[in-house]
Amino acid sequence: MKVSELPTPAFIIDLDRLQFNIGLMADIAKKNGIKLRPHIKTHKMPVIAKMQMDMGAVGVTCAKVTEAEVMVRAGIKDILIAFPVVGDYQVRKIGELIDAGCTITVAFDSAYGAQKLHKQAIRKGKMIDLYMIINTGADRDGVKPGEAALHLAEQTRDLSNVRIKGIMTHEGHVYKANDLNQLREIVLNAGHQMVETAALLRMHGYPVQEVSMGSTPACRAGIAAKGITEWRPGTYVFNDIHELVATPIEECALSILATVVSHPAPNRFILDSGSKTLTADKPGGTKGYGYIKQAPNAVIDRLSEEHGVVLSEQEDALSIGQRVEIIPNHVCPTINLTNNVYVTRGENVIEEWKVEARGKIQ
Incomplete structure (x- = not known):
């Protein structure tokens, strides 16, 4: 795949x-x-x-x-x-x-x-x-x-x-x-x-x-x-945005693949990744709820359960149907939101791993 x-x-x-x-x-x-x-x-x-x-x-x-x-x-x-x-x-x-x-x-x-x-x-x-x-x-x-x-x-x-x-x-x-x-x-x-x-x-x-x-x-x-x-x-x-004081962003190994599903206003886009995917962690000084690789100047300004609301000064920063990768602010609670992850090499998906300790809170 x-x-x-x-x-x-x-x-x-x-x-x-x-x-x-x-x-x-x-x-x-x-x-x-x-x-x-x-x-x-x-x-x-x-x-x-x-x-x-x-x-x-x-x-x-x-x-x-x-x-x-x-x-x-x-x-x-x-x-x-x-x-x-x-x-x-x-x-x-x-x-x-x-x-x-x-x-x-x-x-x-x-x-x-x-x-x-x-x-x-x-x-x-x-x-x-x-x-x-x-x-x-x-x-x-x-x-x-x-x-x-x-x-x-x-x-x-x-x-x-x-x-x-x-x-x-x-x-x-x-x-x-x-x-x-x-x-x-x-x-x-x-x-x-x-x-x-x-x-x-x-x-x-x-x-x-x-x-x-x-x-x-x-x-x-x-x-x-x-x-x-x-x-x-x-x-x-994995690394994440929280770690960048000592770690270059190129060393981030996990990202969330998301799709732009709406462009309801010139400066506003909607992703299919809300708080059920990204969590609401926002370290001090961080703008938004994750870093969009394909639109680094855009900001994931707020989250509802299914919606990630992105603001950008550029009307053409994103487009409906575009797939983007998001580096989460804090990867630890983020990984707890999914049952499985896809392991990739280049453009190929080579394995799927289960997050076996997800939800183990006792």
Whole structure:
């Protein structure tokens, strides 16, 4: 099949670009002496996770236990759950994954979470490794670096069946950076906080083995403080508009094939790709809800469920029936909107892959 024969909207992946991106990040990590444990939340497909493992990843990162189950069924069994796990359902599922012979490490940022996992580990007669979540500036989950992290660690000291194997952060505030200099400053500041916190914990008897960070811009730029042992980037497999501070647009491997279905006013066009296809993510400073390759100056100004409303100062920027490719602002939630993707090489569709971890939200 040719790309021109696909129904729209359609999610298309440039296979050569995908493989290049996976290999490039593997090379950058190796050059920096850092283990790569990529996050599967971007692609949600075991076929891509296996490519990452084949190119040197030590395991994968998942946000949710149900995502991990998808990876395990595909034979990937070294998994970090990088999300605070406190629910009974999730804790039980972790026990089942351990019973299946998987190496499961679980994130936590509270004594409550550690205690829940400890009780499950006792029931299973196992030891569960933990990563403590550290807030280095994104102000999402996690405890503050330094003394706050030590205080939480002390609350786990008497829990016989869990151990703090590592600490982790998502330096998501890097997306505020306007250039590489700002990116470097933010990343190194977060990295130094992590390394110092790990040293403090070790000084008090907690043998922290892994100091883990994860954001595609930082990793793609090869920025790492001395003492960081692991990276968890996700978006790099596809890239998106959100990543352009460190990644050229030519490295975007996924786009959405859409059709212009209406031209109701001189400066307004309608695409068949609305919020059910593109999501409403709009990073700060971004104009519109995606980048149209064939009309880079046009703006996807607003979305309804089925309609993408495009504004352009050029009356002939697009035409009814024209097919265009859109690079999404944020590819991770976008991929969660489709059951399948089409894999392309040039103008040919060579495979169709199922998004197996789509909708795995527990």
